[in-house]
Amino acid sequence: MTKSYDIAVIGGGNAALCAAITAVEAGAKVLILEAAPKAYRGGNSRHTRNFRCMHTGPLGPLVESYSEEEYFADLMKVTDGKTHEGLARLAIRTSEECLPWMEEHGVRFQPSLSGTLSLGRTNAFFLGGGKGLVNAYYRTAEKLGVDVMYDAQVTHLEVEEDKVVSVEYEHGDKSHRITPKAVVVASGGFQADTDWLARAWGPAAKNFLIRGTPYNRGVVLADLLDQGIEQVGDPTQCHAVAIDGRAPKFDGGIVTRLDCVPFSVVVNQNAERFYDEGEDVWPKRYAIWGRLVAAQPDQVGYVVIDAKSLNLFMPSVFPPIKADTLEELAEKMGLPADKLRKTVDAFNESCGDTSAFHPTELDGVSTSGLTPPKTNWARPITEAPFYGYSLRTGVTFTYLGLKVNETAQCSIGNKPVSNLWAAGETMAGSILGQGYLAGFGMTIGTVFGRIAGKEAANYAN
Amino acid sequence: MQIDLIQEARRQAEICNACRYCEGYCSVFPSLHDKRAFSDGDITQLANLCHNCRGCYYACQYTAPHEFDLNLPAALAEVRQDSWEEFAYPSAIAGQFQKNGMAIVIAATVCFALLFALARWLGQGDGEGFYAVMSHGLMVAIFAPAFLFPLFSIAISLRRYWVATDGRKVRLKHVSEAFGAAANMRNLSGGHGDGCNFEDEDRFTQARRFAHQFVLYGFALCFASTSSGTILHYVFDMHAPYGFWSLPKLLGVPGGIAMTFGAVWLAHLKLKADPNLGAKTARSGEFGFIALLGFVGFSGLALFALGQTALMPTILVLHLGAVLGFFLLMPYTKMAHGFYRLAALVRDAQRRTP
Numbered sequence: 001m002t003k004s005y006d007i008a009v010i011g012g013g014n015a016a017l018c019a020a021i022t023a024v025e026a027g028a029k030v031l032i033l034e035a036a037p038k039a040y041r042g043g044n045s046r047h048t049r050n051f052r053c054m055h056t057g058p059l060g061p062l063v064e065s066y067s068e069e070e071y072f073a074d075l076m077k078v079t080d081g082k083t084h085e086g087l088a089r090l091a092i093r094t095s096e097e098c099l100p101w102m103e104e105h106g107v108r109f110q111p112s113l114s115g116t117l118s119l120g121r122t123n124a125f126f127l128g129g130g131k132g133l134v135n136a137y138y139r140t141a142e143k144l145g146v147d148v149m150y151d152a153q154v155t156h157l158e159v160e161e162d163k164v165v166s167v168e169y170e171h172g173d174k175s176h177r178i179t180p181k182a183v184v185v186a187s188g189g190f191q192a193d194t195d196w197l198a199r200a201w202g203p204a205a206k207n208f209l210i211r212g213t214p215y216n217r218g219v220v221l222a223d224l225l226d227q228g229i230e231q232v233g234d235p236t237q238c239h240a241v242a243i244d245g246r247a248p249k250f251d252g253g254i255v256t257r258l259d260c261v262p263f264s265v266v267v268n269q270n271a272e273r274f275y276d277e278g279e280d281v282w283p284k285r286y287a288i289w290g291r292l293v294a295a296q297p298d299q300v301g302y303v304v305i306d307a308k309s310l311n312l313f314m315p316s317v318f319p320p321i322k323a324d325t326l327e328e329l330a331e332k333m334g335l336p337a338d339k340l341r342k343t344v345d346a347f348n349e350s351c352g353d354t355s356a357f358h359p360t361e362l363d364g365v366s367t368s369g370l371t372p373p374k375t376n377w378a379r380p381i382t383e384a385p386f387y388g389y390s391l392r393t394g395v396t397f398t399y400l401g402l403k404v405n406e407t408a409q410c411s412i413g414n415k416p417v418s419n420l421w422a423a424g425e426t427m428a429g430s431i432l433g434q435g436y437l438a439g440f441g442m443t444i445g446t447v448f449g450r451i452a453g454k455e456a457a458n459y460a461n
Numbered sequence: 462m463q464i465d466l467i468q469e470a471r472r473q474a475e476i477c478n479a480c481r482y483c484e485g486y487c488s489v490f491p492s493l494h495d496k497r498a499f500s501d502g503d504i505t506q507l508a509n510l511c512h513n514c515r516g517c518y519y520a521c522q523y524t525a526p527h528e529f530d531l532n533l534p535a536a537l538a539e540v541r542q543d544s545w546e547e548f549a550y551p552s553a554i555a556g557q558f559q560k561n562g563m564a565i566v567i568a569a570t571v572c573f574a575l576l577f578a579l580a581r582w583l584g585q586g587d588g589e590g591f592y593a594v595m596s597h598g599l600m601v602a603i604f605a606p607a608f609l610f611p612l613f614s615i616a617i618s619l620r621r622y623w624v625a626t627d628g629r630k631v632r633l634k635h636v637s638e639a640f641g642a643a644a645n646m647r648n649l650s651g652g653h654g655d656g657c658n659f660e661d662e663d664r665f666t667q668a669r670r671f672a673h674q675f676v677l678y679g680f681a682l683c684f685a686s687t688s689s690g691t692i693l694h695y696v697f698d699m700h701a702p703y704g705f706w707s708l709p710k711l712l713g714v715p716g717g718i719a720m721t722f723g724a725v726w727l728a729h730l731k732l733k734a735d736p737n738l739g740a741k742t743a744r745s746g747e748f749g750f751i752a753l754l755g756f757v758g759f760s761g762l763a764l765f766a767l768g769q770t771a772l773m774p775t776i777l778v779l780h781l782g783a784v785l786g787f788f789l790l791m792p793y794t795k796m797a798h799g800f801y802r803l804a805a806l807v808r809d810a811q812r813r814t815p
């Protein structure tokens with residue numbers, strides 16, 4: 001590597017690409033170091049599908065309007081107030097100008113997908129999903145002169161005083177060292193490093209599935225935190241949801257989600273129920289089920305539904321296990337048959353009048369005298385054939401990250417690192433303390449990626 | 462129908478149905494997302510609705526090396542190819558030409574030879590121009606059945622398609638929607654209007670869409686040219702050769718140019734495109750078909766340019782041989798795709814407006 005670069009962007013997802021494009025347009029010479037091979041480039045962005053966007057009137061694919069206040073309120077609801085208000089409002093306010101910028105740089109949108117009508121006002125869906133967005137950005141970046149290196153795992157940033165002096169990476173079985181003027185870190189969280197996850201979460205984390213890229217191993221994050229770069233976010237926290245237990249260890253993405261819990265009874269491997277399946281509509285509850293399942297023996301749960309509920313939820317990637325009797329289903333799923341029979345019988349007996357059943361609203365059709373209760377959609381499981389799914393904990397992202405200010409700049413010992421910026425998942429903990437709002441990750445990545453690219457280019461120039 | 466091909470396409474369609482990110486690219490996905498389970502007929506319909514724009518492949522997070530190993534364009538292309546062989550009448554000969562470019566070349570050569578022989582031994586007409594090489598009566602005697610039999614054959618095939626895909630009574634609205642979609646190749650527009658992926662991985666361009674329409678409209682003009690000649694001949698008793706400012710020439714010359722140019726362009730794009738995203742077994746047959754189409758256009762133009770020279774009789778027989786081969790092979794080559802595609806578009810219009 002003889003060529004010298006103004007800016008090294010570490011990572012190859014949405015935030016990295018937004019930073020690289022912004023910087024090259026500002027006149028900087030930019031190199032993207034993407035740890036993944038080309039086929040897997042784009043980090044978790046390749047699994048995303050939309051961008052949550054504030055808008056004062058109809059904008060692109062978005063209808064009506066979505067104000068800063070409403071957006072912020074939605075965010076506060078899911079994070080339970082654990083939100084950095086200044087940075088969150090910056091992300092929200094800037095999102096509106098991002099959408100036309102995205103279109104100018106090749107991203108194409110589509111109307112809200114079937115089955116997601118509730119998001120048509122707030123979230124702009126990428127045509128083809130996140131990989132379509134990533135492809136478009138790579139095309140744009142390369143056309144503008146950004147160099148991209150795949151299979152390039154950054155191993156170390158040498159920090160001296162308040163400055164990154166060099167970047168070391170491995171590529172083609174060799175170690176390389178470059179000395180860019182500025183560095184943007186956009187290489188995600190550490191969730192794909194299951195050892196790290198297990199250190200933070202306990203040994204149960206070994207049984208978690210990782211919904212996204214296997215390349216977010218937190219190598220750069222750990223390297224920077226070790227050198228005293230300021231961190232943010234609870235290391236024991238990760239965003240996890242309940243997904244199909246048969247999903248691959250990594251990269252299962254959207255298709256592994258299971259939306260059938262509200263219409264089911266969920267048991268653990270002892271065939272015992274452990275939580276109210278009908279507490280709220282699924283989009284508001286799928287996140288807590290990741291934790292609930294994680295707390296069960298072997299971190300696994302089993303969903304049981306009957307014939308009348310099969311078509312009430314979005315299809316998922318694997319067909320359900322099917323059986324004519326509960327006993328047969330139990331056997332196929334490896335559950336104690338007599339115990340499952342008892343649990344379902346007890347549930348069925350506690351169901352009352354189901355005439356008010358309504359699959360998409362809180363219908364109040366509940367059990368009585370059952371512990372734990374099922375407070376909505378409680379219909380007896382009686383109609384053969386019976387269907388079952390296994391549930392496991394699927395980790396989406398981790399909250400521990402680099403602390404940044406409103407210019408996306410990192411800091412060390414209470415002063416800024418003069419040439420280091422961070423964007424995307426690796427700094428999202430600076431904004432979100434817990435919880436998640438659909439499409440907000442791409443908002444953070446786009447807004448702070450562009451800020452980081454602009455600031456880094458200013459510095460380098 | 463090969464069950465393993467259908468089964469593989471079904472496996473992939475079920476994954477797509479759980480994702481839905483590609484909904485806006487083309488007509489396949491809204492149709493797919495309408496179902497929870499896919500019958501063989503559903504898969505056949507999806508396969509024939511797919512224009513192989515490849516947008517879904519390049520946008521897919523589950524393509525190899527991912528273990529889900531999605532390649533929907535290829536899976537549907539294989540089913541589509543297989544369905545054409547299955548529905549063809551008589552079906553026994555379909556496989557040969559769909560998959561084998563050499564078979565097309567041989568068939569066309571046989572047509573050339575046949576016409577050479579006929580022209581040499583029987584055809585010496587006493588008319589002028591082309592009819593001096595082959596009498597008008599002989600041309601009609603050869604080409605009328607060669608045109609009508611393929612239409613008959615394709616009608617049977619479409620009937621079979623309609624039964625297999627559970628088609629309903631066709632209304633004018635369905636047909637006009639289908640022709641509307643074909644007229645601007647809406648399904649190669651990418652949904653966003655930037656075109657499709659084909660010759661340069663995930664880059665969206667209009668190249669394939671435009672090249673296809675050059676061939677389509679070129680063919681339509683040539684067909685109109687021949688029809689106008691037939692009308693002039695029988696209705697107005699005006700016989701060939703026609704001058705440049707006549708209807709047959711004004712339609713035929715631009716048509717021939719468009720068809721030839723479009724065919725060369727299509728072949729060029731196809732050489733650059735990834736063969737793994739189509740029906741690999743049909744690649745040779747597809748190239749054979751494009752070559753035959755291009756040659757029909759090109760030899761027609763040559764006939765126009767060199768019609769007054771001593772080369773005319775040779776070119777005429779080559780041109781007529783190519784046309785004969787083209788029509789006779791219509792139900793058994795890629796040419797059949799146009800009919801099935803229209804049927805699939807009509808069927809899809811029925812899904813949207815019952």
